Amino acid sequence: MNELAKIEFSGGCSDTPILKERGQREVFCGLTSIIWLHRKMQDAFFLVVGSRTCAHLLQSAAGVMIFAEPRFGTAILEEKDLAGMADAHDELDREVKKLLARRSDIKQLFLVGSCPSEVIKLDLSRAAERLTKLYTPKVRVLNYTGSGIETTFTQGEDACLASMVPVLSATDEKQLLLVGALPDVVEDQFINILTELGIEKIKTLPATQKDKIPRVGKNTRFALVQPFLGETAEALEGAGLRRISAPFPFGEEGTTGWLRAIANDFNVDENDFNEVISAPRARAKKAVEAAAKKLTGKSVFFFPDSQLEIPLARFLVNECGMTAIEVGAPYVHKSIVGPDLALLPKGPTISEGQDVDLQLERCRKAKPDITVCGLGLANPLEGEGLSTKWAIELVFTPVHGYEQAGDLAALFSRPIKRREVLRL
Numbered sequence: 001m002n003e004l005a006k007i008e009f010s011g012g013c014s015d016t017p018i019l020k021e022r023g024q025r026e027v028f029c030g031l032t033s034i035i036w037l038h039r040k041m042q043d044a045f046f047l048v049v050g051s052r053t054c055a056h057l058l059q060s061a062a063g064v065m066i067f068a069e070p071r072f073g074t075a076i077l078e079e080k081d082l083a084g085m086a087d088a089h090d091e092l093d094r095e096v097k098k099l100l101a102r103r104s105d106i107k108q109l110f111l112v113g114s115c116p117s118e119v120i121k122l123d124l125s126r127a128a129e130r131l132t133k134l135y136t137p138k139v140r141v142l143n144y145t146g147s148g149i150e151t152t153f154t155q156g157e158d159a160c161l162a163s164m165v166p167v168l169s170a171t172d173e174k175q176l177l178l179v180g181a182l183p184d185v186v187e188d189q190f191i192n193i194l195t196e197l198g199i200e201k202i203k204t205l206p207a208t209q210k211d212k213i214p215r216v217g218k219n220t221r222f223a224l225v226q227p228f229l230g231e232t233a234e235a236l237e238g239a240g241l242r243r244i245s246a247p248f249p250f251g252e253e254g255t256t257g258w259l260r261a262i263a264n265d266f267n268v269d270e271n272d273f274n275e276v277i278s279a280p281r282a283r284a285k286k287a288v289e290a291a292a293k294k295l296t297g298k299s300v301f302f303f304p305d306s307q308l309e310i311p312l313a314r315f316l317v318n319e320c321g322m323t324a325i326e327v328g329a330p331y332v333h334k335s336i337v338g339p340d341l342a343l344l345p346k347g348p349t350i351s352e353g354q355d356v357d358l359q360l361e362r363c364r365k366a367k368p369d370i371t372v373c374g375l376g377l378a379n380p381l382e383g384e385g386l387s388t389k390w391a392i393e394l395v396f397t398p399v400h401g402y403e404q405a406g407d408l409a410a411l412f413s414r415p416i417k418r419r420e421v422l423r424l
């Protein structure tokens, strides 16, 4: 048997000093992630305990007319709740009772905290415990926070998945757990490749239905599919699972590195590995080459937002021939993004956190060809003549894996093309 080549995660930007900033930030809150989580978990309902602002944010983030009954909603805290003049727990119990009586399709209910519920210190874990006792075994009730106080929008998914870890049932079976909500088509592609590599038991967190929620244990290895799942990773490691450290599966290089790290852990033969990945890998290379023509030689500046910044900078530099000027991330967890940092050639400023005015000054001075940022910054920067890419689009669009590598490059080349057309 030919042993698979080991991967060394050092060099590149591994030792680049990180510019840490703590000032005003321009980010969305964690409620936003309900939009993709409710699509993935088909029998879950997300009940935000929040204000009218939270309800409006959810509605506008959904961005579409909802024809079926939605699987998210807001239990609005009125002034009397906020002033402590009413028992918010009693009101919440009444809302949940009404909701579950009307919606027999709900099997998992998430009580999602918000800024107002945190400010009045409403204990949603107590509420979740009480409601679980009332509605078990039909409905499982969990809670997490999506509050905008000190969070970014992708932390909503992290908090949601972390809330599920303590209630996962146990198994000693040897298996692979893929952690992170992926569009079904992408998840299927990964499972197909991993199955061809000979990995027999593959589970996902989150699962699409309550009865498919994985059992886990000390023989479960897990691989993150998103770099923003630090709290979930910690909870799984705390439960005795082992994480497979790898670059994230964006582009041909990232996907190959991610698959290789998993294959190493499951003792896949080098020849078998190369045989399985060679065709999709070649397709990805070709698609990126075609889509990245407009990107080669161009520069990119990342504002901190989605937490995908470091793996995406690695993709744009190594596979699309771009130069990264600054790669800003809300948090830099080296234990998680270390392999991507190691593959990112030295050069860019790596920054963590934000002081938005200072960062805007650096960006204006650098005049990047493309700026990746949140919606709040994109319009003013476009107005100043810079091309921008909304970071949130990268979370809503299927961009992982070999088959989506060309689409990922195209997402960045489109704004550049548009700016060139406008200049003609």
Ligand code: SF4
Binding pocket: 029, 030, 031, 050, 051, 053, 054, 055, 057, 113, 114, 115, 116, 146, 147, 148, 149
């Ligand atoms: S959770 Fe906080 S930041 Fe998010 S919509 Fe509600 S009030 Fe606004």
